[in-house]
Amino acid sequence: MATLHTRSAARLMIAPSVLLLLAWMIVPLALTIYFSFLRYNLLMPGMEEFAGFSNYSYFLTDPAFFQAIFNTLAIVLGVLFITVIGGIALALLLDQPMFGQGIVRILVIAPFLIMPTVAALVWKNMFMNPVNGLFAWVAKLFGLQPFDFLANAPLLSVILIVAWQWLPFATLILLTALQSLDEEQKEAAQMDGAGAWSRFIYLVLPHLSRAITVVILIQTIFLLSVFAEILVTTNGGPGTQSTNLTFLVYAQALLQFDVGGASAGGIIAVILANIVAFFLMRMIGKTLEA
Amino acid sequence: MARNVSTRRKVVVTVVAWTIGILIFFPILWTFLTSFKSEAEAIASPPSLLFFDWTTENYFEVQSRSNYFRHFMNSVVVSFGSTLIGLVIAIPSAWAMAFSPTKRTKDVLMWMLSTKMMPSVGVLVPMYLMFRNTGLLDTRTGLVIVLTLINLPIIIWMLYTYFKEIPGEILEAARMDGASLSKEIIYVLTPMAIPGIASTLLLNIILAWNEAFWTLNLSAAKAAPLTAFIASYSSPEGLFYAKLSAASTMAIAPILILGWFSQKQLVRGLTFGAVK
Amino acid sequence: MGSITLSKVSKVFGAHAVIPSIDLDINNGEFVVFVGPSGCGKSTLLRLIAGLEDVSDGDIVIDGKNATELPPAQRGLSMVFQSYALYPHMSVRSNIAFPLKMAGEDKAVIDKKVADAARVLNLTDYLDRKPRQLSGGQRQRVAIGRAIVRQPKAFLFDEPLSNLDAALRVNMRLEISQLHQDLKTTMIYVTHDQVEAMTMADKIVVLNRGRIEQVGSPLELYHKPDNLFVAGFIGSPRMNFVNGAAAAAHQAHTMGIRPEHLALSKDSGAWQGTVGVAEHLGSDTFLHVNVDGIGTVTARVSGDFAVTHGDRVFLTPDPQRVHRFDDKGLAIR
Ligand SMILES: Nc1ncnc2c1ncn2[C@@H]1O[C@H](COP(=O)(O)OP(=O)(O)OP(=O)(O)O)[C@@H](O)[C@H]1O
Ligand SMILES: [Mg+2]
Numbered sequence: 084m085a086t087l088h089t090r091s092a093a094r095l096m097i098a099p100s101v102l103l104l105l106a107w108m109i110v111p112l113a114l115t116i117y118f119s120f121l122r123y124n125l126l127m128p129g130m131e132e133f134a135g136f137s138n139y140s141y142f143l144t145d146p147a148f149f150q151a152i153f154n155t156l157a158i159v160l161g162v163l164f165i166t167v168i169g170g171i172a173l174a175l176l177l178d179q180p181m182f183g184q185g186i187v188r189i190l191v192i193a194p195f196l197i198m199p200t201v202a203a204l205v206w207k208n209m210f211m212n213p214v215n216g217l218f219a220w221v222a223k224l225f226g227l228q229p230f231d232f233l234a235n236a237p238l239l240s241v242i243l244i245v246a247w248q249w250l251p252f253a254t255l256i257l258l259t260a261l262q263s264l265d266e267e268q269k270e271a272a273q274m275d276g277a278g279a280w281s282r283f284i285y286l287v288l289p290h291l292s293r294a295i296t297v298v299i300l301i302q303t304i305f306l307l308s309v310f311a312e313i314l315v316t317t318n319g320g321p322g323t324q325s326t327n328l329t330f331l332v333y334a335q336a337l338l339q340f341d342v343g344g345a346s347a348g349g350i351i352a353v354i355l356a357n358i359v360a361f362f363l364m365r366m367i368g369k370t371l372e373a
Numbered sequence: 374m375a376r377n378v379s380t381r382r383k384v385v386v387t388v389v390a391w392t393i394g395i396l397i398f399f400p401i402l403w404t405f406l407t408s409f410k411s412e413a414e415a416i417a418s419p420p421s422l423l424f425f426d427w428t429t430e431n432y433f434e435v436q437s438r439s440n441y442f443r444h445f446m447n448s449v450v451v452s453f454g455s456t457l458i459g460l461v462i463a464i465p466s467a468w469a470m471a472f473s474p475t476k477r478t479k480d481v482l483m484w485m486l487s488t489k490m491m492p493s494v495g496v497l498v499p500m501y502l503m504f505r506n507t508g509l510l511d512t513r514t515g516l517v518i519v520l521t522l523i524n525l526p527i528i529i530w531m532l533y534t535y536f537k538e539i540p541g542e543i544l545e546a547a548r549m550d551g552a553s554l555s556k557e558i559i560y561v562l563t564p565m566a567i568p569g570i571a572s573t574l575l576l577n578i579i580l581a582w583n584e585a586f587w588t589l590n591l592s593a594a595k596a597a598p599l600t601a602f603i604a605s606y607s608s609p610e611g612l613f614y615a616k617l618s619a620a621s622t623m624a625i626a627p628i629l630i631l632g633w634f635s636q637k638q639l640v641r642g643l644t645f646g647a648v649k
Numbered sequence: 650m651g652s653i654t655l656s657k658v659s660k661v662f663g664a665h666a667v668i669p670s671i672d673l674d675i676n677n678g679e680f681v682v683f684v685g686p687s688g689c690g691k692s693t694l695l696r697l698i699a700g701l702e703d704v705s706d707g708d709i710v711i712d713g714k715n716a717t718e719l720p721p722a723q724r725g726l727s728m729v730f731q732s733y734a735l736y737p738h739m740s741v742r743s744n745i746a747f748p749l750k751m752a753g754e755d756k757a758v759i760d761k762k763v764a765d766a767a768r769v770l771n772l773t774d775y776l777d778r779k780p781r782q783l784s785g786g787q788r789q790r791v792a793i794g795r796a797i798v799r800q801p802k803a804f805l806f807d808e809p810l811s812n813l814d815a816a817l818r819v820n821m822r823l824e825i826s827q828l829h830q831d832l833k834t835t836m837i838y839v840t841h842d843q844v845e846a847m848t849m850a851d852k853i854v855v856l857n858r859g860r861i862e863q864v865g866s867p868l869e870l871y872h873k874p875d876n877l878f879v880a881g882f883i884g885s886p887r888m889n890f891v892n893g894a895a896a897a898a899h900q901a902h903t904m905g906i907r908p909e910h911l912a913l914s915k916d917s918g919a920w921q922g923t924v925g926v927a928e929h930l931g932s933d934t935f936l937h938v939n940v941d942g943i944g945t946v947t948a949r950v951s952g953d954f955a956v957t958h959g960d961r962v963f964l965t966p967d968p969q970r971v972h973r974f975d976d977k978g979l980a981i982r
Contacts, residue, residue: 092554093473096465100529101481103462107522108488111496113505118498173393180379181387189633190394193401196632201621205404205567206613209609213417215614217403218383223418250397255636308492311585311600315607329494329586336498337590346498353495358600420763546734547702550748550795562746564738 112353118346125340138347147323147331148348152355154238155327158304159240159359162249163299167248170253170298171291175283177254178261188255195251199311206244207233207316237317237325244312249305258292261287300363308354328352346364401625408618430618439602439622448598450513451588452581455520456574459494459528464570467532468562471567472544482533484534487525493523493586501549504591509592510610519587529575535569536562572638575631579639582628599624651712651802651835652677653698658857659894667693668859670707672779675803675837675852680829683839684882687855691839694856698837700724705760712802722751727796728805733788735780735795739762741767742776745794752799765792769828786817793828803835810845817838821912822849847871855879874979875881876977880905888972889946901973901981908935908949910970919962920923922946924956938962 122134177187194202210216211232219229224256232240264287272282308329313319319326319334326334332352336345395402407415409427435441470478500519501510509515536609539562585600592601603624606617634641660668661963667690675681683691687693696702700721709717714921716724727748735744745766749759767773770790780788789809796804806825810818815862819920826849831838840846855878856872863875867883874880880888888905896904912918913936923939927979940946948964956962973981 090473090475093469093475097467097481099462100466100525102484103522104485104488104525107525108491111499114493114499114503115496152599176386176390176393179386179390180383181390182383182388183391187390187394188636190398190634192639193398193629193637195639196579196583196629197401197625198600198603199585200398200589200600200607201404201625202400204603204606206398206616209403209407210400215418217420220418220420245396247640255639293393304489308494308586310494311589311604314589315604330494332494332497333590334572337502342498344501349492349495349498352492356490356492361488364487540732540734542730542732542734543736545699545721546728546730546795547736547747548701548721549699549726549728550799551751552747553722553751556751560750561736565736 085160104290111344115346115349115353118342119350120273123342123344125342135257139351141344142351145324148351150323151326151331152156154325155307155329155355157238158242158245158309158327159303161239161364162246162306163302165242165246166249166253166302167295167298169250170257171295173250173254174257175287177258188258191254192251194217194248195255199248200315202248203244203312203315206247211240215280219238233317234321241312241325243317244316245309249302252302256294256298257291260291264290296366297315299366303363305357307359321361328355379386384416389406393532399635401629404618404621406618407614408622410615412613412615412647415618432623433618435616440494441602441618441620444599444602445623447513447516447592447596448558448582448600451596451598454513454517455524456528456566456577456580458460459521459525459577460516460532460570461576463525463528465530466565467529468558470539471533471536471539482530485529488524488602489526497590500587510591511596513596516588516596516598518618519591520581520584523584523587524580527580528573528577530567531573532566535573536566538569539565572635575635576639579628579632653803653837654708655698656708656710658673658694658697658839659705660690660697660953661701666859669860671859671861673854673861673864673890675740678835680826680836680838680849681854682852683837683856684841684843684846684853685862686749686882687841689856690859692807693857693859695728695807695837695839697906699726699728699805715771719929725802726805727799727801727803728807729792729796729809731788731808732881733780733792733809735788735791735813739779740777740779740789741772741783741794744780744791745772745798748795748799762798763794766798769797770794785813786821789813789821790824793825796840797828797832801834803837806836806838808839808841810840811842811980817922825849827951843885847883853883855882857882861934873894873980873982874905874972875980877903878973880972880980886947886949891943891946893943895943896973899971899973902976903974903978904966905972906970908947911946911948912965912967913948913950913954914963914965915960916963918965920946920964920966922962922964924958924960924962927954927958929953936962938964939953940964 119138120134120136121131122137123131140176141334173191177184177191208216210218213219213229213231213234216229220230222229230236268286269282272286277285309327310329310333312328313325313330314333317325319330323331328348331351332345333349335348398482408420409429410425411428411430414421414425445513470482497534504510504515509566521554544561544563547557552560582598585604588598588600592598597605603620605611606620655671657670657672658668659670671694683694685691693702695704697704700716700719704717707717708715711724711726725730739747742763745763746759748974749762754762763776764773767776770793772787772794775783775791780791782792792809809825810821813821814901822845825836825838829849838849850867852864853867853870854864857878862882863870863879865873870879870883874883877890881890884907886908888907889911890948891904891906892902896902903981915980920940920943920945922938925937925939925945926939928935931953932951934950934952934955936950936956938946938947946964975981
């Protein structure tokens with residue numbers, strides 16, 4: 084048939100991507116599963132043996148593990164909370180007529196373009212450092228005791244840094260969505276006697292729901308595996324106070340060389356991510372289909 | 374009167390927005406300024422914003438002490454390399470899915486996106502071991518491979534959404550006009566797709582440039598891109614603010630400028646066209 | 650040169666038979682128009698002929714050669730799309746030259762043919778512009794130019810005028826008819842506008858739900874519709890249909906009478922009714938009359954006919970012009 088060869092050509096063209104991604108998904112994951120059932124430490128090569136579920140039970144009974152799960156969720160939810168609320172507020176602000184809107188946009192988007200290691204180091208040293216940081220100087224200006232952010236509130240500090248990086252993204256997407264709101268709709272609502280607040284609740288917010296969903300989806304993907312920010316600021320500490328699941332597995336694998344344990348942790352991370360993804364996809368499905 | 378009120382309102386909005394904008398931007402500005410200070414001035418209290426002895430010595434220091442340029446080249450090679458290879462693989466796929474979709478196309482796309490959902494840490498161990506055993510650890514090639522794979526789904530999605538916007542009738546017209554598949558791609562599709570391809574390229578270079586899980590874990594010294602190079606500043610505290618700032622400024626400047634020029638595409642790209 | 654024969658052509662999308670089975674002969678040089686309501690399968694049929702869709706069953710023969718399996722490019726047909734489908738990144742010149750370039754023609758030949766086409770279509774001054782710098786009518790002409798340079802066996806048009814405003818539409822209609830007279834190439838033209846169909850076609854194919862209801866010249870369809878569907882579809886304003894006693898008087902289940910075949914009088918006639926709405930066009934008057942015992946009937950008189958809402962009038966069907974249909978909706982001859 085005339086267009087049939089187009090169709091088999093199409094399959095041929097999709098094949099490389101599908102095969103690559105399939106391999107990328109299956110091969111390492113299968114290996115991780117395999118390793119997770121071994122007693123396998125890089126410092127003791129040749130001593131690998133089948134370990135059953137002991138790696139899992141080790142991980143699941145480790146108090147650090149629960150702390151890590153809590154921290155992972157705290158980072159995701161904390162950052163989402165700050166960026167979505169802050170993003171809506173900023174988007175509403177930037178949508179108003181003003182002078183130099185383009186420049187403000189440029190200023191606001193900048194943190195998103197900064198590599199995580201730089202962002203984390205700048206915040207850690209030049210702002211949050213209790214001796215030489217700018218915050219310490221401001222505190223002293225007001226006669227207050229400088230606060231050692233990374234020692235006393237490590238998780239919050241990480242959340243703040245990451246939120247700073249992601250606020251631009253949320254703002255920009257919400258702003259774009261806001262600007263696509265039909266001007267006539269707003270005018271119609273005004274004619275119908277809706278005040279600013281009810282216009283926001285009944286018109287703007289529903290219009291933004293799709294964009295908010297997208298923000299949550301994309302950010303969650305990235306926030307579940309925050310790593311560099313923790314590595315260069317707190318190194319997971321003090322203790323395990325700012326260790327998330329990603330960092331915990333990293334530490335197990337590349338600091339303690341416990342391949343088996345780290346693999347078990349990795350699998351748990353995958354399962355957790357799948358649970359989150361399941362709920363996300365349902366939510367997305369509802370909003371995006373509509 | 375109404376005119377007056379709205380002008381006043383505009384001024385208030387301007388002041389508030391600029392203040393917030395500058396606050397958000399401040400850490401970057403501060404880094405930039407600090408990079409031109411001496412180490413003593415960098416930690417001086419009270420800090421000075423503009424009135425200090427401007428010097429560029431930090432930049433030379435960073436280069437001479439740690440061979441900054443090599444890490445910069447690593448970043449360039451890794452981000453451009455992975456993006457270009459990704460495009461070569463993704464363009465035919467996205468083209469096929471956009472222009473001869475089947476019932477399963479949406480599912481395939483969803484599945485591709487879902488591979489992004491898999492946390493990298495789930496496969497860190499085997500990737501590390503495989504790279505160690507094949508000598509790919511701490512090589513540019515190894516990083517290019519991994520970054521190509523992790524960004525492939527995003528590249529495909531972005532291209533797909535851009536291609537979808539090219540009216541199918543135009544490709545049919547080309548077919549009626551006697552263009553073969555290859556000519557259709559060369560003369561009609563590619564020129565129309567170039568804006569979309571360009572912004573995909575841009576966004577993925579930015580993402581790859583800033584990627585900081587695999588680059589940190591799979592590179593050490595030789596192939597370390599800027600992300601990993603900067604991370605090495607995390608241990609010595611206090612006295613190296615100016616040099617840290619100079620290194621940071623050099624690491625972020627190219628991407629910052631690239632990103633500023635492509636804000637619009639950035640948003641569209643990252644939302645896969647779901648928000649316009 | 651450009652004869653096209655469809656035998657038992659069918660098209661199924663999933664479980665939905667868009668075109669159950671069609672037989673159709675198109676002679677060389679004919680101007681054939683496919684008309685029918687929206688969604689009846691006109692575009693699908695055209696695209697099957699073009700080769701842009703695969704047939705589910707049946708054969709398409711072009712010029713005596715079975716083309717069912719041929720890709721679009723090898724069928725020797727040109728198509729003008731509803732959205733024009735111009736290449737936005739190419740100049741008008743390159744757009745028109747594209748099919749020739751694909752066919753591997755010489756540069757000199759291409760230049761000459763493009764210049765000729767541009768002259769015929771009044772595009773000479775616009776050759777170096779991009780499509781977005783053209784008006785709707787000019788874009789339309791570029792699309793036609795791209796179709797004619799190749800000297801195809803037949804032209805396919807899919808609602809080419811529907812994006813144009815009314816005045817331009819009339820103009821382009823004439824230009825396309827003129828083009829057909831000059832080129833004498835087979836043309837297949839899809840529209841849902843029966844005025845376009847009546848004015849341009851040598852042969853009209855009326856489609857309904859993927860089936861051919863009737864094939865014939867415009868006047869054949871007007872004077873001798875085969876069934877209720879064609880009778881109702883061709884002609885404007887629509888033919889009046891009357892059931893019951895009035896139809897039985899003509900030995901029919903349904904009688905049809907066109908508005909222009911009703912004689913109007915203020916004094917006497919077969920049917921009596923009250924004027925609902927009177928539309929005065931100047932040249933014509935359309936009256937929507939509520940006829941006692943029959944219902945609303947539309948009548949058309951040329952010139953001005955001074956009545957208004959609520960007036961009583963008499964209507965008399967011209968007995969020579971009454972169409973009779975049986976209970977299956979088929980014409981009784
Ligand atoms: N690719 C497709 N997949 C499934 N169904 C289709 C497809 N293309 C068309 N159809 C269906 O086939 C029927 C005929 O469509 P077609 O486009 O031929 O109508 P048309 O007569 O051209 O209508 P219009 O005047 O509105 O353009 C419609 O019911 C349509 O929904
Ligand atoms: Mg159609």
